[in-house]
Amino acid sequence: MSDPRPDKPVKPTPLEHTPTAPSSAAVLAAEGFGTFLLVLGVISTALFASDFGVAENGTSLGVGFLGVSLAVGLTVVAGAYAFGPISGGHFNPAVTVGAAVGGRFPWKQVPAYVITQVVAAIVAAFVLFVVFQGIPGFDPKGHMGQNGYGDQAASHIHWWAAFLVELVITAVFVLVILGVTDARNEHPAIAPLAIGLALAAIHFMVIPLTGTSANPARSIGPALFAGVDHIVQLWLFILAPLAGGVIGGLVYPVLFGHRRGGSGLRRPGRLPGAVEPGGRGDRRAGRHLSRGDDHPDAERDRRPDRRPAADHPGRLGVGLRRPAVEAAAGATGGRHPGLSARPTSCPGPGQRSSRSTSPVTASMRLTRPVPRR
Secondary structure, eight states: OOOSSOSSOOOOOOOSSOOOOOOHHHHHHHHHHHHHHHHHHHHHIIIIISOOOBOTTSOBOSOHHHHHHHHHHHHHHHHHHHHHHHHOOOOSHHHHHHHHHTTSSOGGGHHHHHHHHHHHHHHHHHHHHHHHTTSTTOOOTTOSSOOOOGGGSTTOOOHHHHHHHHHHHHHHHHHHHHHHTSTTOSOGGGHHHHHHHHHHHHHHHHHHHHOOOSOHHHHHHHHTTTOHHHHHTHHHHHHHHHHHHHHHHHHHHHHHOSSTTSOTTOOSSOOTTOOOTTOOOOEETTEEOOOOTTSTTHHHHTSGGGSOOTTOOOOOSSSOOOOOHHHHHHHTTTOOTTSOOSOOOOOOTTOOOSSOOOHHHHHHHHHSOOOOO
8 A cells, every 4th residue: 555645744834924013104104193183073063063052943963971972982993993903003002001000012012102192192282272263253362171179170070080080080991901902802993993992982871070081092182282281280191191091001910810711810720711821621713721720621621632633743732732733744645634632543754654554544544533532
């Protein structure tokens, strides 16, 4: 019988191109454009469209708080889908700091991101300030969509209450972002939509109180053109969102953990159906999913005869087992890398097997999964 395996190992097919990550300039440009879009959208909607008078029948022509809130959410969704794949789509210093505290973002990149976000917000506010110069009778002092408390807020909210409100909403917002961008999320494509809806809901609640900041850059930009009284109050809308971001970044890993497989409050065990690196368990679509150590078959799975061979090329992904192309091609004598890397008694070139010499039987020994005992 002729051996079905090739005489020479099959070499891996080289890539036609090598994917490259975006440059630092591209990353910061994406972050700047996203922040610019956010500030431009929220401020222009609040000033131009929120109160546009009434029609002849008495119907309001403005979008009101509802329209402003939706404008904020939609600009975040659009910015995240457009620039998120490049920069991550923070558009907010509090989000950047929260992500760094939560271990999702390198601290060394925080200063560049924060500076870019603040500069982009100032540029957006400046563009609107220039446009306002062409509107007869418009006075930008106190009318730039800025945040405020006390006498500078319609609600006349006290500073400590405003601080608490901004801290809480920012912490919740960061928790939502860390949740929908978690690796355990099976639908990452809807993350921008969830983030935008969360921000819109936050604006529904807080616009009447402080004008809703939850973003130091969004507060700094308009306040610089709204007058000294609002610049003096900027400290609250910088510190409170940053503190909220830090709280969100600290709380999320404690409650839900960094790793795949369960809550940070339940580290000793594993959640039902959780996926762990190197796990063994039920088969679904040919993939090995993990099961907890308390499973009746856990001890059996730890037996040496149930583990991969010592020369197994390794495990890729989470809970998945497949040999690397190069290692499989060499170790298996050129067989397709998808075939089992478990040692078999298949004959080599010029050898006869003590088992059946049927080509069908030999093929089954290569591809058939090991039955459970």
